[in-house]
Structures are given as C-alpha cells and as structure tokens.
Amino acid sequence: MASITASYPWTTAPLIAGAPMRLISGPSLAHAISSAGGIGFLAAGTDVSTLSENLSTFESLLSASPIPGAPSDVLPIGVGFIVWGADLNLAAKAFSELPEPPAAVWLFAPSSSEELGSWANGIRSATKGKSKIWVQVSCIADAIDAVRVADPDVFVIQGADAGGHGRYASAGLISLVPELIDAVRSYYAKGSGNASSPPKFIAAGGIADERGVNAILALGADGAALGTRFLAAEEAVIRKGYQDAVLNAVDGGNSTIRTDVYDKLRGTVGWPEGYGGRGVINLSYSDAVKGVSFEENEKLYKAAEGAGDEGWGEGKARMTTYAGTAVGLVKKVATAGDIVKELRGEIVVQRI
Ligand SMILES: Cc1cc2nc3c(=O)[nH]c(=O)nc-3n(C[C@H](O)[C@H](O)[C@H](O)COP(=O)(O)O)c2cc1C
Structure with missing residues (x-):
C-alpha cells in the first residue's frame, strides 16, 4: 500500500501535520510547515468569510517562495473546518473560485452524521475530487459513522490529551490509535466502505517532540498532527x-x-x-x-x-x-520549519 507521503509529494516521512487552530493557524504558519516537508492546515474554523482572503495570501507566499515537489493541480496545504458552525456553500464557492484547491480538507465536530456526509460530498464535488478528505474523530463510534457517511481519505485520531476542542469521552492515544485502526480496517474487511481506497491514520493529542512521533508510529499511525507545539511557532498568529x-x-x-x-x-x-x-x-x-x-x-x-x-x-x-x-514539553519559540525538523529527528534537541 502506498505510504501517506505519496499522496502529498512535497512531504517527507514521517508525515507531520500542523493542525488547524481557529484564529491561530494562518497562511504563514501553514506555508512554513509545508515548506519544511509537513502539511500545514489553514484554520477556517466556524467562520468561512475570511477563507478566500487567507487562501490568496497563501498563494502570494507560495509564488514568492515555492515549495519543491508541490504538484501543480492542488495547493500544498490543507484547510480545516469546524463543521457544525461553518457554511458549506461559502466553503465550496471559495474552493471552486481557486485555480487549484487545497490538497486536503479537514472536517471536525459535525452536529450529525448527515452533516458530515454533506460536507464530504460537497467538498469533493467543489474540488472535483482533488482535495483529500481528512476527518478528525476521538472515538470508535464516530469513526465508524464517518466511514459510513464520508469515506474519509485520512482519519485524524484525536486523543484525550489534545488541546482545544475535543470530546470529553475520549481515550489516550496509546489505546485509541490501535483500537480505532483495527475497527476501521475490520469494517473495510467486511466489505463495507470503499475497499479501493482504505484510509490512512494520523494521530493527534499530546505529541510535542520526536519521542511522541515515534510512539504513534509504533502504534500503527501513518503520521502525527500537532496543535499545541505550534502555538510556540514564530509564524503562529498568537498574543x-x-x-x-x-x-x-x-x-x-x-x-x-x-x-x-x-x-x-x-x-x-x-x-x-x-x-x-x-x-x-x-x-x-x-x-x-x-x-x-x-x-x-x-x-x-x-x-x-x-x-x-x-x-x-x-x-x-x-x-x-x-x-x-x-x-x-513546549519550552521555546522556534520557527515552524525547525519544529517540523525536530519532530522528524533531523534537529537534535538538548533536553537536560
Ligand atoms: C489553540 C487550539 C485551537 C484549535 N482549534 C481547532 C480548530 O479550529 N479546528 C480543529 O479541527 N481542531 C482544533 N484544535 C484541535 C486540533 O485539531 C488537535 O486535535 C490538537 O491540537 C492536537 O493536540 P495537541 O494540541 O496536543 O497537539 C485546536 C487546538 C488548539 C490547541
């Protein structure tokens, strides 16, 4: 099975994603993370009104500083939506107006399975299937629901340690990652789900350094998504x-x-x-x-x-x-590029 980095050809294994953080993950942070071989997510959150402007700022950054290996048919970033509060029509319009849509769209916290299904279909049709659908879930029941209605390309498995919003009822990654992967794979093995494109799995929640990344890889995840660590990135929009x-x-x-x-x-x-x-x-x-x-x-x-x-x-x-x-574990401010390299173990950190 092709590795996850094959779908995002500018990226380097292990895949590091910058989680979309409402108001904080803007174009500069997303560009810096993707430039270092990760995938940065712009946060649209619940307010889609600034999305077009943020995407055009990202396009300017990209033309001033191209990302080697980025394909020509998608933008080398993702965009994250908080589904219950965001406007799908506005999002689809913003994407259909772009010469290339984002490589990934991250969906989180729908108010119902039907709403999640509408978003996955709506984004796929607005982007002619070019944007991969990432769905963040924090329990097995939500994952199986998501397979049923959205057929995600990637699951972001959100553990209880995660910063920002998440389910109160969730487990730590050490039990959640393997159980969720097994549950989704067995659903596919039974002939449910689209067997030609089984999803990949990214872990999120409490990962802040190379040791955390290695741990989730050992648990069977294909990569890591981080929010809290990037709060201390120079490019974060943060007081x-x-x-x-x-x-x-x-x-x-x-x-x-x-x-x-x-x-x-x-x-x-x-x-x-x-x-x-x-x-x-x-x-x-x-x-x-x-x-x-x-x-x-x-x-x-x-x-x-x-x-x-x-x-x-x-x-x-x-x-x-x-x-x-x-x-x-977050002790210093650094460029997002250096943070991504530290997470991949390319920059060695003196800990004590
Ligand atoms: C400040 C902050 C804001 C966040 N905002 C969003 C958001 O807008 N959309 C979303 O899907 N997740 C959001 N999250 C959750 C992240 O997607 C992710 O689950 C979390 O950051 C992972 O855990 P970590 O913070 O320990 O790395 C946010 C997290 C933080 C810390």
Missing part, C-alpha cells in the same frame, strides 16, 4: 501573553482541563453535545468552580480581554489559553 502562558505551563495533566467555561465566557457556544475545550487552568476556571456567579466571572473576563497581554499576567490570568497536556 505574546498567550504564547508565554503556554511556555510557562508545566505538568499538563494538572495544569490543563477540558471544560466549557471558556466557551461560555467568550461566547463561542453552539458546540455539539459532548465537546469541551482543553486549556490552561486560570482564574476564570477556578472562579467558576468556586461558585463565583457567571455574571461576575464574565465581567472579570471582559476586563481581562481589555487588558491585552496582561490578561494572561502571572497570578491574574483569566484569558482563554487553549493548549493540550503536552504544554510542559
């Missing part, structure tokens, strides 16, 4: 206060939590049932747990929002700081 909070956080099992407190405080509501966002614990969360009223907590949050980087200030941090349990 310094947020980035510093990620660099300063350690012991992610203790210092991060999956919760809906931050969604409520900043009004990013509407997620399907069962999803919460993992972020660094700060006063907004601890006040909610202590029983401070929502109105009071929201007032304090708005004040922190107005305080710029101080909203992440030591001892008074309140701002949303989505990040996964691997925060403790």
Whole structure:
C-alpha cells in the first residue's frame, strides 16, 4: 500500500501535520510547515468569510517562495473546518473560485452524521475530487459513522490529551490509535466502505517532540498532527501573553482541563453535545468552580480581554489559553520549519 507521503509529494516521512487552530493557524504558519516537508492546515474554523482572503495570501507566499515537489493541480496545504458552525456553500464557492484547491480538507465536530456526509460530498464535488478528505474523530463510534457517511481519505485520531476542542469521552492515544485502526480496517474487511481506497491514520493529542512521533508510529499511525507545539511557532498568529502562558505551563495533566467555561465566557457556544475545550487552568476556571456567579466571572473576563497581554499576567490570568497536556514539553519559540525538523529527528534537541 502506498505510504501517506505519496499522496502529498512535497512531504517527507514521517508525515507531520500542523493542525488547524481557529484564529491561530494562518497562511504563514501553514506555508512554513509545508515548506519544511509537513502539511500545514489553514484554520477556517466556524467562520468561512475570511477563507478566500487567507487562501490568496497563501498563494502570494507560495509564488514568492515555492515549495519543491508541490504538484501543480492542488495547493500544498490543507484547510480545516469546524463543521457544525461553518457554511458549506461559502466553503465550496471559495474552493471552486481557486485555480487549484487545497490538497486536503479537514472536517471536525459535525452536529450529525448527515452533516458530515454533506460536507464530504460537497467538498469533493467543489474540488472535483482533488482535495483529500481528512476527518478528525476521538472515538470508535464516530469513526465508524464517518466511514459510513464520508469515506474519509485520512482519519485524524484525536486523543484525550489534545488541546482545544475535543470530546470529553475520549481515550489516550496509546489505546485509541490501535483500537480505532483495527475497527476501521475490520469494517473495510467486511466489505463495507470503499475497499479501493482504505484510509490512512494520523494521530493527534499530546505529541510535542520526536519521542511522541515515534510512539504513534509504533502504534500503527501513518503520521502525527500537532496543535499545541505550534502555538510556540514564530509564524503562529498568537498574543505574546498567550504564547508565554503556554511556555510557562508545566505538568499538563494538572495544569490543563477540558471544560466549557471558556466557551461560555467568550461566547463561542453552539458546540455539539459532548465537546469541551482543553486549556490552561486560570482564574476564570477556578472562579467558576468556586461558585463565583457567571455574571461576575464574565465581567472579570471582559476586563481581562481589555487588558491585552496582561490578561494572561502571572497570578491574574483569566484569558482563554487553549493548549493540550503536552504544554510542559513546549519550552521555546522556534520557527515552524525547525519544529517540523525536530519532530522528524533531523534537529537534535538538548533536553537536560
Ligand atoms: C489553540 C487550539 C485551537 C484549535 N482549534 C481547532 C480548530 O479550529 N479546528 C480543529 O479541527 N481542531 C482544533 N484544535 C484541535 C486540533 O485539531 C488537535 O486535535 C490538537 O491540537 C492536537 O493536540 P495537541 O494540541 O496536543 O497537539 C485546536 C487546538 C488548539 C490547541
């Protein structure tokens, strides 16, 4: 069976993907990751209105700095959508207006299987089948549902450690990756699914260095997708206060939590049932747990929002700081290109 890098010919094994992070993964980050032989994802998130502009910025970056090995019929990046909140018609229109569509489209958190199916079909038809469909799931049931309705080219297996949104009910990658791969393969073996193109598997959640990449390869995954590690990329669109909070956080099992407190405080509501966002614990969360009223907590949050980087200030941090349990492994800011090379073991890191 052809390796996953054959489908994305500018990439180098093991495949490293930069996860789409709403508001953070812009054209520069995606270009830098793909230029280093990974695949960068632009985050459209729930707001498709800026997609065309971001794609055209990416095209300018690409013409100024071409990516060797990139094919001529697709753009050497992906685009990620948070399906429940995004507009499929706008997305399809943005892609059909492009000379070449993105090589991959990442679908996450549909409100129903039917919605996921409509997105997979809609994107395939808008891009004449050129964009591969990646679907991020965090449990076996969602994976089997996705095979049924979307026939994904790639599964992104999201483990419980992942930063940002994910299912509360999910397992760590060490059990989830092999069980999910076996479940999907056995579904295909029974004659269900499109046997001519069985999917590939990318693991996401808690991977931050070469050791994590090697671990998920040993579990049977074809590559790794990372969000939290790229929060400390020079090209990430991120406030310094947020980035510093990620660099300063350690012991992610203790210092991060999956919760809906931050969604409520900043009004990013509407997620399907069962999803919460993992972020660094700060006063907004601890006040909610202590029983401070929502109105009071929201007032304090708005004040922190107005305080710029101080909203992440030591001892008074309140701002949303989505990040996964691997925060403790994120120690320095680097170019996304160097991060990708470190993850592949091409740059050796002095750890202690
Ligand atoms: C700040 C942040 C924002 C994220 N935004 C999105 C998003 O817009 N769409 C999406 O599919 N996943 C999003 N995710 C989740 C990632 O797709 C991925 O599952 C996660 O980053 C992997 O775990 P890691 O953070 O430990 O690398 C986000 C993650 C983070 C940390």
